[in-house]
Amino acid sequence: EESAGGADWPETLVVAAVPSEESSSLQQSYEPLLETLREQLGIEVEFLQATDYAGIIEAQNSGKVDLAQYGPFSYVLAKTRGADIDVAGVMTDAPDAEPGYQSYGIALASNDAVNGIEDFSGKTVCFVDPASTSGYLYPSEGLLSAGIDLDADITPVFAGGHDASVLSVKNGDCEVGFAFDAMVDSNLIESGDIEPGEIKTVWKSEVIAGSPMAIRNDLPADLSAEIRRIILEEVNVDQLIAAGKCTSTEDCGLTDENVWGWVEKPDSFFDGVRKVCEVTGSENCQ
Numbered sequence: 001e002e003s004a005g006g007a008d009w010p011e012t013l014v015v016a017a018v019p020s021e022e023s024s025s026l027q028q029s030y031e032p033l034l035e036t037l038r039e040q041l042g043i044e045v046e047f048l049q050a051t052d053y054a055g056i057i058e059a060q061n062s063g064k065v066d067l068a069q070y071g072p073f074s075y076v077l078a079k080t081r082g083a084d085i086d087v088a089g090v091m092t093d094a095p096d097a098e099p100g101y102q103s104y105g106i107a108l109a110s111n112d113a114v115n116g117i118e119d120f121s122g123k124t125v126c127f128v129d130p131a132s133t134s135g136y137l138y139p140s141e142g143l144l145s146a147g148i149d150l151d152a153d154i155t156p157v158f159a160g161g162h163d164a165s166v167l168s169v170k171n172g173d174c175e176v177g178f179a180f181d182a183m184v185d186s187n188l189i190e191s192g193d194i195e196p197g198e199i200k201t202v203w204k205s206e207v208i209a210g211s212p213m214a215i216r217n218d219l220p221a222d223l224s225a226e227i228r229r230i231i232l233e234e235v236n237v238d239q240l241i242a243a244g245k246c247t248s249t250e251d252c253g254l255t256d257e258n259v260w261g262w263v264e265k266p267d268s269f270f271d272g273v274r275k276v277c278e279v280t281g282s283e284n285c286q
Contacts, residue, residue, distance in 0.1 A: 011043060014045075014048055014065050015065070016065040016067070017256075018129075019049065020161060020180070029253075029254065030069075041230075053131035057077060063216065065216075067216075068085075068213070069213050070213075070214055071133040071134070073131060074131040076270055083214075085215060086267060087212045089263060090263055090264075091211045091257065092259060092263050093259055101182070102134065102207060102208060103134035103139055104201045105142065105176065106169055106184055107202055109197055114202055115202055117142050117202065123175040124175050126168045127157065128159060128164075128179065129158060134162075134178065134180040137282065138276060141279055142203055144279070157173070162183040166194065167188070169199065176202075181204075213262055232264055
């Protein structure tokens with residue numbers, strides 16, 4: 001079958017993402033994007049579920065992945081480590097909202113000994129992944145700003161997912177932890193994994209730039225332009241409702257973060273993340 005594009009287009013486009021929580025339905029949550037790319041590009045589109053951000057960075061670096069959904073920090077890391085990529089779009093909850101979210105520092109509501117981030121000293125602290133923006137980078141900066149030494153003053157645990165970090169605090173494996181805002185405020189409450197009011201938020205980061213979808217710069221220019229157009233114009237909740245594929249924002253939400261879609265932003269949108277990287281002196285940022 002002849003592809004719609006030029007002779008230099010690849011036969012298959014590979015799209016990758018990392019789950020933000022234990023999920024068997026990650027690919028399903030990306031299906032509207034994958035399907036639209038298939039239909040409009042006329043080429044095969046494959047989905048790769050990576051287990052961690054390091055895996056995605058490596059795969060995109062070696063040219064095995066064409067399009068990848070990152071967190072802000074892992075995107076910055078990918079570029080630092082030599083990936084020739086650029087922002088194709090940034091996740092947002094609404095077309096006119098500034099894409100962003102916060103990192104939360106949490107404890108059990110019943111834990112009277114923890115009321116602020118300064119109380120994390122001496123505790124077992126759950127983080128998400130060493131390349132997680134709201135699950136590690138911003139928390140590190142918050143702890144350092146509170147005078148807490150990341151090596152000497154805490155016992156760190158990497159939980160692997162934002163849900164696992166919160167649930168480890170719930171079940172006592174960690175005394176305190178970090179996760180992104182919606183995981184604490186809504187996702188785990190809606191799934192019935194935590195009760196409303198069971199977990200308290202004792203610290204919030206500044207607003208973090210939203211999560212980017214990044215595209216390899218060495219794809220054919222006409223293909224790259226078409227992919228960007230599809231991401232920014234064709235795949236969002238409004239379009240899905242208009243096409244009769246779903247009926248409401250609730251059941252149309254894209255990706256496992258249930259977002260509206262993606263909006264255009266330049267690479268400089270992530271300079272705030274680079275600044276926090278410098279402040280923490282994280283070897284990950286080198």
